[in-house]
Amino acid sequence: MHEASLAGGILKLVEDAARREAFQRVTVLRLEVGQLAGVELRALKFALEAIAPGTALDGARLEFEEPAGQAWCMACSQTVPLAARGMACTGCGSYQLQPTGGTELRVMDMLVADE
């Protein structure tokens, strides 16, 4: 499943940082998951919690930011809100939309403990 492999990638990133910066564990992990990132937030949270025990993420609090989706409409030449990929322009009904926001999936920040 998609979110499980994403969770594995996030864990690897965290453990690489832990080695590089010599901390033992993460207390708070902040992730940015855009509305158009194609990620089911609850599934990602569940997958992260499932792999956390025994890792640097054990006991970490997960916080999510969800930037709203937006797109540039080529038909009416304006930026419009886009709740999901594949939806039409709210202004003119065109499907010629180029997502410009809300596609992010990244680790924003982590608070760490080294004891």
Ligand SMILES: [Zn+2]
């Ligand atoms: Zn439009």
